[in-house]
Amino acid sequence: MADIQINPIDPVKTEAVNFEEPVVDDSEPSPMVVVEELLNKSEEKITSKEARIDQNVIIETPVFSKTEWKEGDETIDLPSTPDKESIGAVNLAPNVSLTDSEESRRWANVLAAGLQMTSYNNAFVPTIEDPEAEFHQGVPFNGAALAGAHPRFKPIEDENIKGERGILRFMSHLGLGTIFQAPLWHTGIWITFKAPSEGELLELQRQLIADKISFGRMSYGMVFSNTSSYITDRLISFAFDHIYDTTLKSDEAQKIDLKTIVSSHDIPAVVWGLLCSIYPRGFQYRRACASDPEKCNHIVEERLNLSKILWTNTKALTPWQVTHMSDRRANSKNLEAVKRYKEELLKCQNRKVEINKVSGKNMYLTLKIPTIAEYIEAGHRWIGEIVSMVNNALGIDANDKDRNDYIIKQGQATAMRQYMHWVDSIEFSSNKIEDKTTLEGILDILSADDIVRNEFMDEVSKYINETSIAVIGIPVYDCPKCNSTQESPLVLPAHTNIIPLDIYQTFFALTVQKLEKIQLR
Numbered sequence: 001m002a003d004i005q006i007n008p009i010d011p012v013k014t015e016a017v018n019f020e021e022p023v024v025d026d027s028e029p030s031p032m033v034v035v036e037e038l039l040n041k042s043e044e045k046i047t048s049k050e051a052r053i054d055q056n057v058i059i060e061t062p063v064f065s066k067t068e069w070k071e072g073d074e075t076i077d078l079p080s081t082p083d084k085e086s087i088g089a090v091n092l093a094p095n096v097s098l099t100d101s102e103e104s105r106r107w108a109n110v111l112a113a114g115l116q117m118t119s120y121n122n123a124f125v126p127t128i129e130d131p132e133a134e135f136h137q138g139v140p141f142n143g144a145a146l147a148g149a150h151p152r153f154k155p156i157e158d159e160n161i162k163g164e165r166g167i168l169r170f171m172s173h174l175g176l177g178t179i180f181q182a183p184l185w186h187t188g189i190w191i192t193f194k195a196p197s198e199g200e201l202l203e204l205q206r207q208l209i210a211d212k213i214s215f216g217r218m219s220y221g222m223v224f225s226n227t228s229s230y231i232t233d234r235l236i237s238f239a240f241d242h243i244y245d246t247t248l249k250s251d252e253a254q255k256i257d258l259k260t261i262v263s264s265h266d267i268p269a270v271v272w273g274l275l276c277s278i279y280p281r282g283f284q285y286r287r288a289c290a291s292d293p294e295k296c297n298h299i300v301e302e303r304l305n306l307s308k309i310l311w312t313n314t315k316a317l318t319p320w321q322v323t324h325m326s327d328r329r330a331n332s333k334n335l336e337a338v339k340r341y342k343e344e345l346l347k348c349q350n351r352k353v354e355i356n357k358v359s360g361k362n363m364y365l366t367l368k369i370p371t372i373a374e375y376i377e378a379g380h381r382w383i384g385e386i387v388s389m390v391n392n393a394l395g396i397d398a399n400d401k402d403r404n405d406y407i408i409k410q411g412q413a414t415a416m417r418q419y420m421h422w423v424d425s426i427e428f429s430s431n432k433i434e435d436k437t438t439l440e441g442i443l444d445i446l447s448a449d450d451i452v453r454n455e456f457m458d459e460v461s462k463y464i465n466e467t468s469i470a471v472i473g474i475p476v477y478d479c480p481k482c483n484s485t486q487e488s489p490l491v492l493p494a495h496t497n498i499i500p501l502d503i504y505q506t507f508f509a510l511t512v513q514k515l516e517k518i519q520l521r
């Protein structure tokens with residue numbers, strides 16, 4: 001790929017990292033996650049081409065594994081390269097008829113489906129390309145790595161167990177969905193999720209279909225934008241309904257809605273944590289070689305170790321924050337400590353940006369990272385206004401196509417409102433606006449100005465990318481068929497590049513297959 005820089009990398013100095021495995025002791029009324037002795041994974045190796053590095057990402061434990069392929073198991077097509085490069089590969093080969101043979105048809109389908117899984121508009125690519133950042137699968141602490149993990153249940157014998165406790169232990173015994181503890185690095189807590197039942201997943205899908213408002217993939221995939229606030233609301237509520245425990249003190253957690261303290265930057269980690277509880281062994285994936293379609297249509301078929309694909313910028317955390325996160329026991333942290341954690345997150349502070357400088361009618365916007373609750377509320381207000389406008393203009397009986405066309409037009413007319421929840425205040429001359437309704441009105445007006453709108457969108461997207469300290473993504477790979485460097489195995493840890501994934505798309509692609517299987521029974 002012409003776009004990929006080949007930079008020399010430092011020889012790998014770090015020792016292989018120990019990923020600690022929390023242990024859950026469910027014998028007490030309030031289960032405690034106990035941090036125990038650490039697993040040493042240093043013998044494990046992956047194969048990878050030598051450095052083609054422009055990101056500071058270090059892989060310490062394998063993400064992909066070769067296992068027996070099971071036809072009919074949930075399978076995801078993953079992107080082979082970042083968005084634009086795969087498209088480039090297809091465009092570079094105009095002579096290849098994609099439907100020439102069964103093989104090339106299959107290749108084209110896998111490549112196209114894989115592209116759907118990349119983050120929209122290359123979101124988070126600038127995050128991992130930040131030269132000051134260093135992304136790891138686990139945050140080092142006292143010789144171990146803090147990372148999401150499936151807690152092991154404390155061994156019990158000759159016990160008569162019942163209720164949820166009995167079910168979770170039995171599911172774990174069968175290798176089915178179980179519990180998973182995920183770190184929320186932008187918030188400063190751990191959440192342990194328990195796998196939802198198939199019936200609950202069916203009900204989630206029914207709700208999502210019932211409140212579906214079509215904005216198309218264009219805006220639907222846009223990261224943290226209001227067009228997906230309904231989906232976010234449903235998914236996050238669903239995930240929070242499946243919390244086993246959190247590190248937040250339970251008397252405090254009961255008083256507040258978690259959505260009001262969890263950063264919207266942690267939405268992907270929440271959805272990922274829930275998915276890890278459903279897929280403790282990861283899932284099958286396919287990847288189509290995109291290096292030269294005229295020469296190679298190879299498809300890799302392996303298994304993705306889902307729990308190893310959250311990458312955290314270890315340089316963004318202070319020693320106090322790491323110590324704070326090293327305590328993974330349930331009910332161990334009060335709100336005061338979580339507040340301090342957020343305040344110490346220097347990368348995630350408010351930012352003042354100047355807009356419309358050239359015209360002389362400049363203004364200053366202060367951007368902030370919203371909580372999940374702020375995000376959902378801003379989205380519901382905006383979509384609610386649009387829907388009532390549609391009803392006024394077209395009447396409630398208008399057909400779906402007319403309604404959707406109108407919704408999209410209204411959405412475009414007030415495009416800046418998609419990011420309302422990222423705006424803290426606007427200053428102009430010596431005045432300041434903080435009132436939410438007034439800010440919404442101003443964003444509606446400003447949306448009509450092409451220059452202001454574009455500058456605003458750019459600044460918000462930059463702010464989102466630059467304030468993210470944890471990203472879900474998969475490493476790049478080398479096609480085993482057309483790339484001979486694959487033959488020399490590389491010992492971990494090693495540098496790699498990662499492709500950010502759209503975790504919503506991944507969640508829906510997996511659960512839809514699960515539900516289709518139920519219907520075939």
Ligand SMILES: [Zn+2]
Pocket residue numbers: 289290291296297298479480481482483
């Ligand atoms: Zn190939």
